[in-house]
Amino acid sequence: MTSRRKFVQQVAALGTLSAASAIAPSLARAQAAKLRVGLMLPYTGTYAALGTAITQGFNIAVEENGGKLGGRDIEYFTVDDESEPAKATDNANRLVQRDKVDVLVGTVHSGVVMAMVKIARDSGTLLIIPNAGANAATGSQCAPNIFRTSFSNWQPAHPMGKVMYDKGHRKVVTLTWKYGAGEESVESFKEAFTKLGGSIVKEMYLPFPNVEFQAFITEIASLKPDAVFVFFAGGGAIKFTKDYAAAGLKDKIPLYGSGFLTDGTLEAQGASAQGLLTTLHYGDGIENPKNKQFRYAYGKKYGIQADVYAVQGYDAALLLGSGLTAVKGSFGDKKSLYGALEKVKIDSPRGAWTMSRAHNPIQDIYLRRVEGNANQVIGVAWKALEDPARGCKLGA
Amino acid sequence: MEWLIQILNSVQYGLLLFLVASGLTLIFGIMGVINLAHGSFYMIGAYLAFSLAELTGSLWTALPLGIVLAFALGLVLEILLISRLYRRDHLYQVLLTFGLILVFEEMRSILVGDDVHGVAIPALLDASLPLTENLSYPVYRLFISAVCLVLAALMYFTIQKTRLGMMVRAGASNAEMTQALGINIRWIHALVFAAGVALAVFAGMIAAPVSSVFPGMGNQVLIICFVIVVIGGIGSLKGALIASLLIGFVDTFGKVLLPELAGVAVYLLMAIVLLFRPAGLYGRP
Structure with missing residues (x-):
């Protein structure tokens, strides 16, 4: 199913590309190449619902940006990782080596993400983690090119x-x-x-x-x-x-x-x-304009309530967008790109957060009480909590 | 007191396992078919309980409906697919039924989605018996145990004491000779397979209120079912019952006494049994 989806996407991409070059060849050439985004998330299996929510959240942020990130059009490469650690290395390699993605986004399962971390460290490809909480990803295995928009366990x-x-x-x-x-x-x-x-x-x-x-x-x-x-x-x-x-x-x-x-x-x-x-780090009834706007847009487009996973996907695109904007959409100077990503302040539906030295969100953790079908936020349990990032030498 | 309750937990878990594994050992023992999709039928049962209970408003009306549907599904699968593989190697059966797992999972994803669900315990049984000052036991769990015992007795009676059971047993030991005696073995096989599917679906339905309903639930059950079938001896219902209870005890007490080994306890049990009885407790070597 995934390969079919991807095939359709690629055909569609080819179609627009050739149409554009036929009509205005010079214009097509003058434009910067598309930003190649590799989404490696579970679309089948136990965590399928989470992978879908993350993708949809990501899409909302891209749409708010007029379909672009950092001023560049986007070409997606999607892989269903099935939350299967045994296939993780192959899947991530496919995106990095064959599809030559600029940025790898994923995933939900901690075992799978550790394989992605290894490949990101080896290849130097930018990795944005929109869920998996394995402490090591922003702890002992932290790296300049690895960022997380969710949480550490x-x-x-x-x-x-x-x-x-x-x-x-x-x-x-x-x-x-x-x-x-x-x-x-x-x-x-x-x-x-x-x-x-x-x-x-x-x-x-x-x-x-x-x-x-x-x-x-x-x-x-x-x-x-x-x-x-x-x-x-x-x-x-x-x-x-x-x-x-x-x-x-x-x-x-x-x-x-x-x-x-x-x-x-x-x-x-x-x-x-x-x-x-x-x-x-998220809950129902968080009163800020960003949350209201995001939940409205998400509900309108997908017909369901946004959840914490959708927020993490949304923030992954926000992070990438603002980082790229700061360096005018170019991956040429990695050092300034990572520097920009580190300094970003994300105006998230969960409340604003910043990056820790190990590239994990410094964020408020809410205390919630279950009322009916809602996890009602009743207070902040810990303000601006930063993961200790044990074993991480970045920025230390 | 705590130990008595742990024994109750063990028996209760063991009986539930027997309910799921019995269908597998039936199909395996009588027809020689390795059915990897057995866990999927359990999963289908749980999802049927969820959807039918929502449609009809009660688990009691959902149960008979689900069993009829399951029996029909079993018949269709046997006639269209399984019956073509009796003469082939086990590998073909493994391939086919593994394919069925993928088909059923994807269909579940398309039809019901990937969300987790719960099924309400029927109002009649939604109560708890106080056991100690702070612990009580849900009546529905005891009800499941009772149903399992009744079903075990019913299966034993049907296979050992009825004419139909005699035909089934004859077909299991020599299919061609049975056919030569004027018994339609194809029909018997279809019936047994459908009964096996119905058993798994029934187990999924009746367990749904306590197990909840979630993607991938069938695969968890499948492995433990095969362990039971192997320990009990392939095709032996009595063996499956005893193996289920054994696993119930080993798993429950393993978690309490040797938490470090809880994950491997049941597999250790299997290894030990196979060491001394390579064909399982009641298997014919």
Whole structure:
């Protein structure tokens, strides 16, 4: 399906190109070549909805710019990465080597993004990460040509340590999948919570993507902690909140989580998620003109509500656009391009943010409460939170 | 008390696994067909529960509808595709049914989309039994266990005690001789395959309220199903039941006692069983 889509795009691109050169050959030659943007995102598989939202967010920003970024027309090269780490190197190489893209945009899955990071480091191609939170991408593996417009796994979970401590919880059980994002989130929560004086009664893990939680729920009930912190997303998040509520624990041992626990899943979670507190860099009801404008444009064009993934895709295009504008659309002087990207202040629907020395957003993390089908923002859990970027020597 | 509840968790999980794996072992054992698309049928079941419950307003009306649809789908697939492969090597079956996985996933994406969904527990069973001071057990989970037990008994009775079951067993041990005795083996095969599909779809439907409905859910189930079929012995329903319960126990207690090994515990169990009984617990060598 992807290859067909791409084929159609290429034929269309060829068509416009030849038409333009036939009508006004000199004009066509005088214009700068098109900006080659490689989108490597999941369009099938578990994360298909996320890949689509990111692409649509990206498109909204490009459209606001009159179909251009940094004054240049755009030619897209799209690859469906299927969230499949085994195919990641080949897929990224195809875009970099064969399609010779100027910039690589992707992806959702942390395992896939680490392969893209490696290729970006080897080839020097500009990489913009619109979701995957692997700490290393802007930590030990950071590079001058790698930027992220989403979050590091460390970021959304960290403020929850403070939130839960302030609520009076002292003894907490954590539960997550034993894989990168889960472990990094719990680690970051633990760091903040124990620093304040809280203690972790037990850290529980289950293999990814196992969703048989009953054994852990029974154990939580007998450990009787003050509260529980979890990291789950998607189908696992739905099943966990439902199982937790069905076991009668929801009103006895409060449940908290990083925002992905209740993002894009509320309709399916129904009553089981009502009232849950989570932390994330986006939410419903953020009052700023940019958010209003973006949500209106997104809803009008795609007929659905924009989510955090759409915002991250939107910001990826904003970042690329403003960076390129600063260097007049040229990739010739990489150093000044990266310099421009580092200094950019993104006026994002989530609120304005800037780049950290390791090229990760310094952003507000919101505290949200589930009300109906919305993650209502009820405050800022941590203002201008910067990832510690451990192991990154950039700008240090 | 905690341990008693963990035992309950194990049995309950094991029975649910049996419900999904029984269809696979039936098709594998009786027809010799390796059906990789079995997980997809489970996924289709869950999505059917979601769409039909929304259409008809209740899971109770969705269930019979879904089973009829599943049976029809099974018949069509057997007649159009599977029946052409009985005489071929297993590799062809693997290729065909792997292709079916891709087709079903893509169709799911086109028809229902890639979002995750939930199915409401029917009002009648939407309650919890208090077990300890702070833990209660959802009635619907107990209901699933009861349904699995009834179904296991029903399958045992049909295959061991009825005329139809006798024909099925005869067809499994020698198809040509059975045909020579005047039994339409093609019809038997179509029936068994359709029943296997219906079992997987039924499992997906009935599990949907507790498992939720999401893309890729079938692939997770497929692997554990094959583990059960291999441990139990290919084609043995009794073996599948015992293997399912074993896996329920190993998985549940593995998570509690040896969390570091929880990911590999069931595979270790499979390796150990195969070491001593290469054909599985109840398989004919």
